[in-house]
Amino acid sequence: MAALRADAGRLSKDYVAEPFEQVRAAESRLEAEKNNLGRAIEKAKRPPCTKKYSGGTSMNLILLIPLAIDTITDKGCKW
Numbered sequence: 001m002a003a004l005r006a007d008a009g010r011l012s013k014d015y016v017a018e019p020f021e022q023v024r025a026a027e028s029r030l031e032a033e034k035n036n037l038g039r040a041i042e043k044a045k046r047p048p049c050t051k052k053y054s055g056g057t058s059m060n061l062i063l064l065i066p067l068a069i070d071t072i073t074d075k076g077c078k079w
Helices: 002-014 019-045 061-073
Strands: none
Touching: none
8 A cells, every 4th residue: 555655646746737737727717716806896886884774864773674684695785
């Protein structure tokens, strides 16, 4: 078993990815970055919760319900 492990370790050190594998890995990293960027842009478009449900000068307790829903689902407004 020790000899097999040593051979496997030596082979893995000598392994060089083929160009096609390198391109595929780069594409997957780019796709992940696009997903993160897209989420950040969508979150930036949303209005802040502190202004959306402020209610002006009067305190409206009914606005706490949609505020709680938006906070839990993380879809309506941002904190």
